[in-house]
Amino acid sequence: MQKNSLKPSSLAIIASLLAFSPFSLADDKPYTVTDGQALDSATFNGYKLYRNWCARCHGTYAQGMVGPNLADSLNVISKDEFIASVTHGKMGQIGMMPAWESNPQVMEGMDQIYAYLKARADGAIGEVKPSKAK
Secondary structure (H helix, E strand, C coil): CCCCCCCHHHHHHHHHHHHCCCCCCCCCCCCCEECCCEECHHHHHHHHHHHHHCHHHHCCCCCCCCCCCHHHHCCCCCHHHHHHHHHHCEECCCCEECCCCCCHHHHHCHHHHHHHHHHHHCCCCCCCCCEECC
């Protein structure tokens, strides 16, 4: 009787394919938007933090001003790159983004800010003042 077993190299290939498949378990939508402008509690808090700390350079709704359009940028950069830029700052073509690592509100709300910006990047919410979903 022949024993059917997968070799370690076969398992590695299968694992790689699953990791990059559309059926990945990664949460690529860290937000919930209803009625085109009502955000879940965490994402709404991210919007408030964004308005308080980020909007002065990146625009009221992340559409860009002195700083780049983050609604577009989050379609290009990864969450890890976003976190690194916010934490450590970044030198760009038009100037420098400051590091926010010493700001506890920004650091503790990083995932929430990302969720709001990801909703903007995905087109789930437009350039509107959102509300908190009930």
